[in-house]
Amino acid sequence: MTAPDAQSPGPRAPASGGSVVISVDAMGGDRGPAAVVAGIAESAEKNSEIRFIVHGDGDLLKRLIDKRRGLAERCDIRHASGVVTMDDKPSQIVRKGEGTSMWSAIESVKQGEATVAVSCGNTGALMALSMIRLRKLPGVNRPAIACLWPSRNPSGFNIMLDVGADIRADAPDLLQYAMMGASYARNGLGVPDPRVGLLNVGTEEHKGRAELKEAHELIGQAAATGGFAYVGFVEGGDLPSARADVIVTDGFTGNIALKTGEGTAKLVGDFLREAFANSFMSKFAALLAMTSLKRLQKRIDPRRVNGGVFLGLNGTVVKSHGSADATGISAAIKLAFQLAKSGFQDRLAARVAQSVAVAQAEGGESSEKGAAT
Amino acid sequence: MTAPDAQSPGPRAPASGGSVVISVDAMGGDRGPAAVVAGIAESAEKNSEIRFIVHGDGDLLKRLIDKRRGLAERCDIRHASGVVTMDDKPSQIVRKGEGTSMWSAIESVKQGEATVAVSCGNTGALMALSMIRLRKLPGVNRPAIACLWPSRNPSGFNIMLDVGADIRADAPDLLQYAMMGASYARNGLGVPDPRVGLLNVGTEEHKGRAELKEAHELIGQAAATGGFAYVGFVEGGDLPSARADVIVTDGFTGNIALKTGEGTAKLVGDFLREAFANSFMSKFAALLAMTSLKRLQKRIDPRRVNGGVFLGLNGTVVKSHGSADATGISAAIKLAFQLAKSGFQDRLAARVAQSVAVAQAEGGESSEKGAAT
Structure with missing residues (x-):
């Protein structure tokens, strides 16, 4: 972390146009603020509905943004002189992170100026700051990070969570992941009736750890009122398959599977x-097959599935890959926009409240059938 | 499981030629005994040192083997009328499995007629039968299944264990996996000084579950006397890399990662x-690139890395994929041959004894430097 200087307000321009505001941390990614601004420019060009609050070194950001025609009117620059680096420990950032661009980006969501925050900085620090600034949703024990996974589904993706927010998860946590993941699938991927699977070492009911068997019961009971279908246990080989839209697991296993x-x-x-x-x-053949190979590359390009979403907080945060380039950052902004536009945060909060009720009833049947949120 | 009939000895021919005897369960694979015998024939042709004891339906096996010129002299057929199916529960096979070809194949190793057993049947049943018939090596708490993983290493592979023998592993188990995996790398892949990594969600020392931090200490202390190098924590992305030769994890995580x-x-x-x-x-380009594409296919062909090895028992068992064809079965037999030829079982037992001493010393330094076994 570089030390923040006195909180100078920095150059500000009133942002105009667009109905959805995304807060972007421009610092801390491996490719620096130029790549982030290039990503913002790409999104701004494609989608006129978005406005941006961009956090980081004010002078530098102004120069980068002014270079792009028409971008300055869409962006509100917030100066923050501190930068969270990839080596910073989350605990250190929690204590001393005020004045960093990451802190500032989250603050815009906390203050209600922006709907979703996007950062390509240090994941651990981003989660820690998001937790202390936005706080967990009432009833949430462990927030989760959800990622998109290329699959044979019509949407081209599956959602997997948790992929690393917490290395542990017990049965009620896994139930919440199912609810939150289903809500994300509806609002982020547009899947009306998401199918949820629970990751295990086999599909037979007797397999796996005790907390998985318990979660299997809980999720099965919650499916009808939760507006999703439960397909039961799935295996590692089902991650890229069309068997489920949402795959639920603890953050340790999810992180290993993702990587x-x-x-x-x-x-x-x-x-x-x-x-x-x-x-x-x-080489000649590759030249002839260029179009086909490019199509293949596009289908499995990690930049297109860029964006881990933090779920279970009072506010939505999208984590972009640290090494994301303009295309990757633009993909993360697109995802943030979709979630903001769909009113995801309120719908998610409603689902979490429901999952808490289900877990508390401990298997008691609920006759209330919730609307698909 | 089909019911075994009375134990008829079946047709026997004295097997001739070859110095290494492999016991092969010909039944229970998805493609039936014809594929297994085809795999045996492929191995016999390539390698004159191997003799086979083939277990299954005696009449059928005799017909299949007699069709292949010169194969009958290399094979000793053992009739077993029972077959373990993919749906059989391991507990059921343990009670009623006597008389199946799987039981018989393991028995040949137990009796010392063959050095290694190969089966493409039900994994859970094979592990359960191997455990009760061969018994665990003295000091082994949890046996492990080790698999080969295509990687950027010169050998083309990494070894990962455990990939599913047990869903739990504590620190002393993980130390044993490190010792057993290193021994497998030396004897199965010919890597003189294997590098061992411990799978975790990050490479920093403070990350991961408590048992991983403890195992990190234990494995680090055992490296010098164990004849391997310890590279510390590795992540999911390192599985196909050249960072380590042996990757150690619990059977739950390993199974998810493998699949x-x-x-x-x-x-x-x-x-x-x-x-x-x-x-x-x-399509025309694909035709032109045929040679290159075939080379690619060969590098990632799962049939070439066919063979999970059961480690930690009084005898070596190689589990082939259930869907293995002749090429896959021949690859599993080749692996079994390499392990048999290298005297792997005795070397492994020596290593396990050493790991028990290290774990018992609980971090006490040992000045004894073992020979590379």
Whole structure:
């Protein structure tokens, strides 16, 4: 973390146009603020409904934004001189993070100026700051990070959560993840009746840890009133399949699965490139197949599925990959916009309240059938 | 499970040639005994050192083996009329499994007729039978299943364990997995100084569950005497990397990671095929790139990495994929041969004894430097 200087208000321009406000932390990503502003510009061009509050070094941001035609009117710059680095410990940022661009970006959501915050900074610090500034939704024990996963589903994606907010989850937590994930699928991916699966080492009911068997019961009971279908246990091989739209697991397992999947896709991609670079004939073939290969690349491009969403807080935060480029950041902003536009936060809060009631009833049947939120 | 009939000895032929005897369960795979015998024939042709004891329906096996020139002299057929199916519960097989080909295949190892057993039947039943017939090595708390994982290492593979023998593992178990995995890397993959990593959600020392922090200490202390290098915590993305040769985790996480990796590789492969089938031009390109694509396919072909090895028992058992074809079964037999030939079982037992001493010393330094076994 670099030390914040005195809280100078920085250059401000009244932002105009657009009905949805997204708060963007411009610092802390691996590629620096230029990549973030390029991503903002890409989103602004594609979608006239978005306005931005951009947090970071005011002078630098002004220069970067002024370079892009028409962007200044869409952006409100908030100067923050401190930067959370990838090496900063979350506990340290919680104590001393005021004055950083990350803190400032979250504050805009807390104050109601923006609906969703986007950052490509340090995940642990972002979660810690989000927790202390936005606070957990009433009834939420462990917030979760949800990611999108390329799959054979019509939408092209599955949602998996938790992928690393907390390394533990007991049965009521897993039930909340199911409710929150289903709400995200409806509002973020537009899936009206999401199918929820619980990640386990086999699909048979007798398999797995005790908390999974308990969660299996709880989620099954909550499905009807929760507005989702429960498909039961799913396995690692089902993550990219069309068996479920939402896959629920604890943050330890989810993090390992996410990184394993990314690493494997990258390995296969690298092998593919090596295979095509092997001979003159194969290079020529690659040239001919360019369109097809590009289509393939687009389907598995991690930049297109960029954006982990923090769920279970009083406010929505989208975590972009640290290494995201303009395309990746624009994808994260698009996701933030969709969630903001759909009124996701209020719908999610309603679902969480419902999951608390289900868990408290401990299997007692509820006759109330909730509207799909 | 089909009921075994009276224990008829079945047709026997004295097996000749070859110095290493592998016991093969010919039944219970998805493709039936014909695929298994085809795999045996492939291995027999490639490697004159192997002899086989083949377990299953005696008449059927005799017909299948007699069809292949020269194979009958290399095979000793053991009739077993019972078959363990994929739906059989392990507990049921433990009680009533005597007379099945799986039981008989393990018995050949127990009796010392064969060095390693190979089966493509029901994993849970195979582990349960192996446990009760072969028994755990003295000092082993939880046996493990180790799998091979395509990676950027010179050998082309990493070893990961446990991938599903037990859903739990505490710190001393994880230490044993490190010792057993290193021994497997030396004897199965020919890596003289294996690098061992411990799977976690981050590489920083403060991350992860309590048992992982404890295992981190134990494995670090055991590295020097255990004849391996400890690289510390590794993440999911490191599974296909060249950071480690052996990756240690509990059976729950390992199973999820293994299936996620397989599922992701399959998804990318399917997308690739679809991309090339898309237009005339891309089909033509695929034709031109055939050699390169075949090379790629070979690198990520799951049949080539076929074979989970059960570690921690008084005898080595190789579990082949249920859906393995001749190529896959031949790969599993090749692995079994390498392990048998290297005297793996005795070396492993020596390592386990050492790990027990290390765990008992609870961090006490041992000055004894073991030979690389």
